[in-house]
Every structure is written in structure tokens, then in C-alpha cells.
Amino acid sequence: MSQEVDVAIIGAGLAGLSAALTVGRLGHSTLVMTDGVPGGELIKIEKIDGVPGHAEGVPGYDLCPITQEQAEEVGATFMDSPATAIVADGDKWRGTSEEGDVLARSLIIATGTSMAKLGIPGEDRFEGKGVSECASCDAPLLRGKTAVVAGGGDSAMQEALVLADHLDKVIMVTPGDVLTGQAKYREAIEENPKIEIRYNAVPTEILGEDSVSHIKLKEVASGAEEDIEADAIFVFIGLVPNTSLVAGLVTLDETGRIEVDASMRAAAKGICAAGNVRRGSPHRAAGAMGDAAAAAVAIDRYLATGTWRNS
Ligand SMILES: Cc1cc2nc3c(=O)[nH]c(=O)nc-3n(C[C@H](O)[C@H](O)[C@H](O)COP(=O)(O)OP(=O)(O)OC[C@H]3O[C@@H](n4cnc5c(N)ncnc54)[C@H](O)[C@@H]3O)c2cc1C
Incomplete structure (x- = not known):
């Protein structure tokens, strides 16, 4: 089975879920490839601190499903099967998984980090x-x-x-x-x-x-x-970025995180990164949300103009 969308999002932590929400609101078809229950690091957190508007903290098991519902309301779809490879396919990108392939005009990599x-x-x-x-x-x-x-x-x-x-x-x-x-x-x-x-x-x-x-x-x-x-x-001794999927496609920094510009655009045309996986991430929930919005807007411009960074 192969599906075709404007934007494939790899990873359904807070960055991936927030990106799906903004991409959907911008009117593009999007599919999120997930690895287990959406929510990533925060799904089991009792109290996420430092999220604007939640002075007492907000449970991750509330915030993440709510964000997923919002994304689904604007058309985002989810495939519960982790991406096993990403390859170029003409001017598009193909994500493969055990459940099938996704062919997308652009990608947002939001695969986060794993605990060291x-x-x-x-x-x-x-x-x-x-x-x-x-x-x-x-x-x-x-x-x-x-x-x-x-x-x-x-x-x-x-x-x-x-x-x-x-x-x-x-x-x-x-x-x-x-x-x-x-x-x-x-x-x-x-x-x-x-x-x-x-x-x-x-x-x-x-x-x-x-x-x-x-x-x-x-x-x-x-x-x-x-x-x-x-x-x-x-x-809780540190984080290892989940970037093996894209190691040959984009530029990684010395810690293995994806190099991006201020709009979250990576070195390869049509690929953005958001959240913990990108270079310089503040490793905060609010940062993941902000990255996601920036990446979605950059992808929106790319889909409209076909231009990327200096191209
Ligand atoms: C214990 C702990 C407490 C924290 N508390 C706070 C807090 O109070 N306030 C705060 O602001 N921040 C907090 N953080 C930081 C916050 O969790 C992160 O900044 C944020 O969740 C990062 O989101 P993310 O989507 O980038 O990554 P993640 O949450 O890591 O999500 C990435 C997702 O991608 C999936 N994935 C990986 N590879 C693939 C693949 N090949 N295909 C499909 N999916 C894939 C992963 O399984 C995961 O579900 C905390 C972190 C930890 C560990």
C-alpha cells in the first residue's frame, strides 16, 4: 500500500503532533508516521512545566492527545508504523514502513531523542x-x-x-x-x-x-x-538524537542532530526538522511547538514556490 500526501511527518512527539496541526491548518494533506502511542517523551509526564497558559503545569497524557485530536480535525492522518527508510523518489521523498509507503512532496523530521x-x-x-x-x-x-x-x-x-x-x-x-x-x-x-x-x-x-x-x-x-x-x-543522563534514518540525506552536527536554518529547513530540499532532533533545540515543550510552526510555514512556502534556502 502506498499513500501520497503533500507532507509526511516522521515522529509523533509534541513536535510532530504540532507540525501536523499547523500543516493541516495551512490546507495541506499530511500523514504522520508514528512509533507507538503518539506523544513521545511527554506522553507519560505528570506535569509539563513551563508551557505558557498552564501555571500549574499540564499533564503530557492530556496535552498530547488533545494536540493529536486538533490535528485530526484539520485533516491529518496517522500511520502507526515507524519509518524504516527514507529515500528520494524523483522530486519527492518516499518513507517506507512495515505498513506501507508514503510518497510526499516534503518531510518534517520530528523523531526526537532517546534516553542515553x-x-x-x-x-x-x-x-x-x-x-x-x-x-x-x-x-x-x-x-x-x-x-x-x-x-x-x-x-x-x-x-x-x-x-x-x-x-x-x-x-x-x-x-x-x-x-x-x-x-x-x-x-x-x-x-x-x-x-x-x-x-x-x-x-x-x-x-x-x-x-x-x-x-x-x-x-x-x-x-x-x-x-x-x-x-x-x-x-536521566542525556539524550541521543534519532537521526539514523536521515544520516545520508541531510547534514548532521557533531552531536548527530540535524542542521537547520532559522526556518527549520535542513540541507536537503523539502526536508525540515523540528523539536529535540534539530541542532540547537532548547529541549522544551514550547520549543518543540515553536519549531513545528516554523517548519510547517517553511514547507507551506516551499510547496507554493518550489524554492528552498538559497535555491
Ligand atoms: C523526563 C522528562 C521530562 C520533561 N519535562 C519537561 C517539562 O516539564 N517541560 C518542558 O518544556 N519540557 C520537558 N521535557 C522535554 C520535552 O519532553 C521535549 O523537549 C519534547 O517532548 C520534545 O518533543 P519531540 O517531539 O521533539 O521529541 P519526542 O518527544 O522524543 O518524540 C519523538 C517521537 O518520534 C518517534 N520516532 C522516532 N523514530 C521514529 C521513526 N523512525 N518513525 C516514526 N516515529 C519515530 C519517537 O518514538 C517519539 O515518539 C521533558 C523531557 C523528559 C525526558
């Missing part, structure tokens, strides 16, 4: 048995217990605060000597009696029988190791 892994013994073995990336999913199951949070940036702090609402103790482990990211989170962490911070330390092994029981920590400077008791470990 620690790459230590026990991480794969205990996945789903104490190793997690979702505090709001697992915190209620860990009531009264102890968890380690690996990482010291915004996501780590935000998720540590969610865990502290349910658990007895949360131990943040960060290789640096400060927590980085938003001051509001730092202050809340430092004031929370349930959260302990281990600076200049890294987890080196996850231990247990059927599920996690201990985490081995190493002090960075001295190399000294100790096993601390913990029922779970949540890993």
Missing part, C-alpha cells in the same frame, strides 16, 4: 524490574521505598521530585559538583528532606536477584566504590 543509557552491568537485565525512565509510571509502585536517580539536569531533578512525593528516599547521583538546569528545580530539590544528593559519583553496576536491590557507586576522583541499598534506579 548508563551502559553498566545490570542495566539491561533489570529493565522493567527496577531500571526505569518514567517516574510517574513507577513511583506509585515504589511507595515507601528508596530509588537512585542517575543524572543532575532538568529531567533528573523533575523526576526526582515526582519520586519524592511517593518514596521514602531518593538519592540523586551526578558526576558533577553541581546540579545543572532550572533554578526552580534546584531549590525544590535542596529543600526536600527526602532527597539526598551524591555529587562527583557515578553508578557502575546494578545489583539484585529478581529485581534491583543495590547500586554500586564510584566516587569519581578517588575511584572508591560502595554498594548502596535501593529498590530502583531511574536514568
Whole structure:
């Protein structure tokens, strides 16, 4: 089966959903290729902070489906099958998937980022048995217990605060000597009696029988190791861009993110990028929405004029 549209959007996180909404409003046919439930990183987030108009935060499991509904109302369609390849086909682009192909005059790449892994013994073995990336999913199951949070940036702090609402103790482990990211989170962490911070330390092994029981920590400077008791470990140590699909088609920066101009146009004619996947992304929900609007407008101009960047 092959479908033909003006715009194919790859990825249905907040950037892809917002792009579908604006592309649809601009009157173009669009199909979104998704990898699982639309919503990406934010679908399980209890409280997205910093979204204008939502002073108390907005749940990701509300915002993302609402955005999808809005996009569908203006004609966007969804194919629940991840893109497995993208190739040029004449002056169009063909996205392939197990469910069929999409032939599109233009593309918006919104494949986001994946969570970096620690790459230590026990991480794969205990996945789903104490190793997690979702505090709001697992915190209620860990009531009264102890968890380690690996990482010291915004996501780590935000998720540590969610865990502290349910658990007895949360131990943040960060290789640096400060927590980085938003001051509001730092202050809340430092004031929370349930959260302990281990600076200049890294987890080196996850231990247990059927599920996690201990985490081995190493002090960075001295190399000294100790096993601390913990029922779970949540890993928020960085992001890896999902750009393998387009690696040969567009220019990537040194981190693997897609190079774009101020209108979100990539190096290849007709391809824009939006959200976490593009170079210089602020990694914020509002940023994903803004990128999506810019990309949709750039595509609209391209479809009308056929010109691209300096062409
Ligand atoms: C724990 C955590 C908490 C956060 N909290 C906040 C917050 O409070 N406030 C805030 O502003 N920001 C927050 N962020 C950041 C925010 O989530 C991101 O900036 C934003 O969601 C990025 O959206 P995106 O659409 O670019 O990427 P993603 O959400 O990563 O979505 C990309 C989607 O593309 C899919 N995909 C990948 N490859 C393919 C393929 N080949 N075919 C089809 N689909 C594919 C992925 O599976 C995914 O569903 C948080 C992030 C994390 C991790």
C-alpha cells in the first residue's frame, strides 16, 4: 500500500503532533508516521512545566492527545508504523514502513531523542524490574521505598521530585559538583528532606536477584566504590538524537542532530526538522511547538514556490 500526501511527518512527539496541526491548518494533506502511542517523551509526564497558559503545569497524557485530536480535525492522518527508510523518489521523498509507503512532496523530521543509557552491568537485565525512565509510571509502585536517580539536569531533578512525593528516599547521583538546569528545580530539590544528593559519583553496576536491590557507586576522583541499598534506579543522563534514518540525506552536527536554518529547513530540499532532533533545540515543550510552526510555514512556502534556502 502506498499513500501520497503533500507532507509526511516522521515522529509523533509534541513536535510532530504540532507540525501536523499547523500543516493541516495551512490546507495541506499530511500523514504522520508514528512509533507507538503518539506523544513521545511527554506522553507519560505528570506535569509539563513551563508551557505558557498552564501555571500549574499540564499533564503530557492530556496535552498530547488533545494536540493529536486538533490535528485530526484539520485533516491529518496517522500511520502507526515507524519509518524504516527514507529515500528520494524523483522530486519527492518516499518513507517506507512495515505498513506501507508514503510518497510526499516534503518531510518534517520530528523523531526526537532517546534516553542515553548508563551502559553498566545490570542495566539491561533489570529493565522493567527496577531500571526505569518514567517516574510517574513507577513511583506509585515504589511507595515507601528508596530509588537512585542517575543524572543532575532538568529531567533528573523533575523526576526526582515526582519520586519524592511517593518514596521514602531518593538519592540523586551526578558526576558533577553541581546540579545543572532550572533554578526552580534546584531549590525544590535542596529543600526536600527526602532527597539526598551524591555529587562527583557515578553508578557502575546494578545489583539484585529478581529485581534491583543495590547500586554500586564510584566516587569519581578517588575511584572508591560502595554498594548502596535501593529498590530502583531511574536514568536521566542525556539524550541521543534519532537521526539514523536521515544520516545520508541531510547534514548532521557533531552531536548527530540535524542542521537547520532559522526556518527549520535542513540541507536537503523539502526536508525540515523540528523539536529535540534539530541542532540547537532548547529541549522544551514550547520549543518543540515553536519549531513545528516554523517548519510547517517553511514547507507551506516551499510547496507554493518550489524554492528552498538559497535555491
Ligand atoms: C523526563 C522528562 C521530562 C520533561 N519535562 C519537561 C517539562 O516539564 N517541560 C518542558 O518544556 N519540557 C520537558 N521535557 C522535554 C520535552 O519532553 C521535549 O523537549 C519534547 O517532548 C520534545 O518533543 P519531540 O517531539 O521533539 O521529541 P519526542 O518527544 O522524543 O518524540 C519523538 C517521537 O518520534 C518517534 N520516532 C522516532 N523514530 C521514529 C521513526 N523512525 N518513525 C516514526 N516515529 C519515530 C519517537 O518514538 C517519539 O515518539 C521533558 C523531557 C523528559 C525526558
